[in-house]
Amino acid sequence: MRDYYTITELTREFGISTRTLRFYEDEGLIHPVRRGRTRLFRPADRLLVKQILRGKRLGFSIAEIREIIQMYKAPPGEVGQLRTIIAKAAERREELRQKRKDIEDTLAELEQVEEACLGRLAELRVTS
Amino acid sequence: MRDYYTITELTREFGISTRTLRFYEDEGLIHPVRRGRTRLFRPADRLLVKQILRGKRLGFSIAEIREIIQMYKAPPGEVGQLRTIIAKAAERREELRQKRKDIEDTLAELEQVEEACLGRLAELRVTS
DNA sequence: TGACACTCTTACGTAAAAGTCAAATAATCG
DNA sequence: CGATTATTTGACTTTTACGTAAGAGTGTCA
Numbered sequence: 001m002r003d004y005y006t007i008t009e010l011t012r013e014f015g016i017s018t019r020t021l022r023f024y025e026d027e028g029l030i031h032p033v034r035r036g037r038t039r040l041f042r043p044a045d046r047l048l049v050k051q052i053l054r055g056k057r058l059g060f061s062i063a064e065i066r067e068i069i070q071m072y073k074a075p076p077g078e079v080g081q082l083r084t085i086i087a088k089a090a091e092r093r094e095e096l097r098q099k100r101k102d103i104e105d106t107l108a109e110l111e112q113v114e115e116a117c118l119g120r121l122a123e124l125r126v127t128s
Numbered sequence: 129m130r131d132y133y134t135i136t137e138l139t140r141e142f143g144i145s146t147r148t149l150r151f152y153e154d155e156g157l158i159h160p161v162r163r164g165r166t167r168l169f170r171p172a173d174r175l176l177v178k179q180i181l182r183g184k185r186l187g188f189s190i191a192e193i194r195e196i197i198q199m200y201k202a203p204p205g206e207v208g209q210l211r212t213i214i215a216k217a218a219e220r221r222e223e224l225r226q227k228r229k230d231i232e233d234t235l236a237e238l239e240q241v242e243e244a245c246l247g248r249l250a251e252l253r254v255t256s
Numbered sequence: 257t258g259a260c261a262c263t264c265t266t267a268c269g270t271a272a273a274a275g276t277c278a279a280a281t282a283a284t285c286g
Numbered sequence: 287c288g289a290t291t292a293t294t295t296g297a298c299t300t301t302t303a304c305g306t307a308a309g310a311g312t313g314t315c316a
Binding site for chain 3: 020
Binding site: 025051054055056057059060068071072075077079083085086089090091092093096097098099100102103104105106107109110111113116117118120121124 | 166211217226246
């Protein structure tokens with residue numbers, strides 16, 4: 001496990017631009033440390049980037065990703081805040097279950113598409 | 129099964145605006161018929177809207193949704209096109225499986241968040 | 257017949273999420 | 287050390303997916 005990654009290392013690993021990483025920092029999603037003016041990304045920052053990109057793949061906005069990420073941080077001491085987090089986590093989980101169902105449905109439809117195409121191909125081979 | 133739906137009926141059913149439905153038509157995703165200038169949506173159009181919104185929930189762009197929807201149409205007669213569709217369907221399915229894995233991972237993390245919060249709440253009750 | 261709800265087209269506006277470019281530093285390698 | 291490569295900030299631009307507003311037509315109920 002490396003101590004630090006440069007910005008370009010991460011852009012290459014994840015296939016994103018430096019602009020994107022700086023944008024995520026501006027948005028408060030990551031907080032790389034500095035040596036002089038240069039950003040140094042720690043393993044924890046790298047993990048956050050992974051989680052951000054995962055959120056993006058699932059269609060979450062930056063604001064939503066920020067909210068989800070903040071839930072991962074150490075639970076605060078106040079009862080009200082804990083209850084809020086529990087409620088929000090429950091909402092997101094419900095949303096994710098809906099997305100999972102959407103995926104299952106779409107997968108089933110695409111399998112049908114493939115079968116239909118294969119069937120048509122078979123027909124064509126017989127006919128020709 | 130109704131013959132036709134008005135634009136407003138669909139906006140109410142799906143919680144979207146007329147602008148959105150007209151936009152989807154401009155984008156070639158749906159093709160409601162006309163009585164004069166007025167759009168009439170058939171059950172098939174309504175189903176398409178459902179599929180579009182499902183695609184949106186999964187984070188697909190309009191262009192991607194258009195591509196997916198076009199795969200659902202009757203398979204063409206040409207072998208090359210059939211192969212292209214099969215390949216594209218396979219790609220999308222792989223992508224969907226990735227998204228499903230992303231969902232499982234995020235769900236697991238959110239469950240941990242909830243447990244941590246519940247644990248912290250229990251501590252607070254004991255301590256207080 | 258007039259009010260009201262619904263619909264149409266056209267056009268400009270906007271928020272999110274970066275892309276792109278410039279000019280200035282900083283780091284590294286032969 | 288000098289050349290090259292990487293990084294920084296800042297500003298402007300772009301794309302997507304609609305929102306919003308104007309101005310006009312259509313339907314229908316009281």
